[in-house]
Amino acid sequence: MNQDNNQSRRNFLKMGAVATAAFTIVPRHVLGGKGFLAPSDRLIVAGIGVGGKGDSDLRLIHESGKAEIAYLCDVDTRQAATSLKRFPKAKFYKDWREMFDKEHKHFDAVTVSTPDHNHAIQTLAAMQLRKHVYVQKPLTHDIYEARILTAAAKKYKVVTQMGNQGASNDGPRLLREWYDAGLIGDVHTIYAWTDRPVWPQGIPWSANKADVPKDLDWDLWLGTAPYKDYVEKLVPFNWRGWWDYGTGALGDMGCHLLEAPFSVLNLKYATEVEASVGSVYYDSFKRGYYPESCPPSSHVTLKFPKTDKTQGEITVHWMDGGIQPTRPEELGANELFGDGGNGTLFIGTKGKMMSNTYGDKARLLPLSRNENLNVAQKFARVPGQANGHYGQWVEGCIAGYGKKELSSPFEIAGPLTESLLMANLAIRAADVKRIDDKGKVSYPGRYRKLLWDNDQMKVTNFDDVNQFVKRDYREGWKLGEK
Structure with a gap:
C-alpha cells in the first residue's frame, strides 16, 4: 500500500508539473502584445x-x-x-x-x-x-x-x-479573363501610347559646367556611366532623357502600359523591330543631331511570334511624345481614349478592349458592352491592387523562393524589359552616324527593320546597334564581380 501511494504521489506531481508548464509557456506574439511579429x-x-x-x-x-x-x-x-x-x-x-x-x-x-x-x-x-x-x-x-x-x-x-x-491591379486580370472567355476573339494588334516625356529630350548636352552640390556624391551617382562634368537640373529627374543614364519614355512608361498585353497574350521576346523618331530643330530651325539624348517622340513597331494564346504573330505599336493611334470607331467622339494621355488598346478578330496606365479601368469597346457584363473570375486578385504590389513581395520574401505567386517576378519582368530595350535599339539606330572618306554623312540605321536573334542577343542585319545591347561600364565597375 505504501509503495502504491508513493507511486501515485509521483505521478500526481509529474502531471502537475506538465499542467503548470502548459500555462506558463505563452506564445511569443501574446507576450509581445498586439502587433508583435516573431x-x-x-x-x-x-x-x-x-x-x-x-x-x-x-x-x-x-x-x-x-x-x-x-x-x-x-x-x-x-x-x-x-x-x-x-x-x-x-x-x-x-x-x-x-x-x-x-x-x-x-x-x-x-x-x-x-x-x-x-x-x-x-x-x-x-x-x-x-x-x-x-x-x-x-x-x-x-x-x-x-x-x-x-x-x-x-x-x-x-x-x-x-x-x-x-501588374497587381485588377485591370490586367479582367483583361485576361475577358480574352480567355473569347469576348474579342484572337488578338493580333496592340497599341500603347504615352504623353511622356515630360523631361527634356532631343537636346544637346549642356556646355555649362556647374558646381557639384555639397550633399551629392557625383562620382557615385555616375556609377557605371562614363564620366562627365556635373550639369544643373540633371538630378534628380532629368537624367531620364539621356542614354548614358536613362531609357527614355519607353523605359519610364513601357512597363506600365505593356505589362497587360504581355500577361494577356503570354508574350516573351520580339523577333523584329522598326522605328520612326521625331526630329528637333535648333538654332534657326537647323535639324538637330543629338545622339546622346533620346528623341522627343517616336513610333516603334515590334513583332512577336505566335503564343499559346494567339493564332498567329502579334504586332505591337508603341507611341510616345504625344503621338496616338487613330481612335477606334467603336469609341464615341467625346469618350476618353485610354486615360487621355496614355493607354493600351487590344484589337481582336471579334472586338476590342482597352485600359489606362497601369492596366487600370479595363473596358470593352463599345463601352455599352460593359453593361451587365458577367464573366467568371479565374485569377486571384491582389489585396490592395497597385499598393498591394509591395506587400505581395514582402509576403513572398517571408514565405521563401517559389512559395507564393508574384505579379512581376524577374521571369516575367526580364522578357518585358528586354522587349522595351529592343525597341530602344531601333530608336537609337536612327541616330547612328557614318562619315565616309569623302566626308559624306549618312544615317544607315534609319528606315530599317532590325532582325533579332534572341539566343545570341544580337541584331543580325545592322551590327552598329549591337554596341547598345551590352554597354561598356566605366573603369572600376563590373557586373557580377563580388
Missing part, C-alpha cells in the same frame, strides 16, 4: 536610392506591417531627407557597396530605386548575397543586363519583383 515573420530591408520613388517604395513596403526599414543608402542626402525622417532608426550610407560589406548579415532584402544605369550592378550584387530584391522599372538599362538578372533570380533562388505596380 523575427521569422519580419522582413529586414535595406533601400538603395531612397528619394522620390524610392521613398514611396519603402513607405508602402513598411505599411505592409511585416517589414522593417533598417538601412538607407543614397548618394544625395538632400534626396534622402524624407526617408531619413520617416525611418529615424535606420542606419544611413552613401555608398551601397559599403553598406553591403558592413551590414549584409543584418538584412534580408534590398530595394533598388536608382537611375536605370545602376540597377543591374546593385541588384545582382544583392542577389549574390542571397538577398530578395524589389527593383524599380525598367528592370535594367541594357538587354544583356536583363538577361543576366533573370537567370540570377533562378540561380540564387531569391524572391524578386519589378516596380511596375499596375
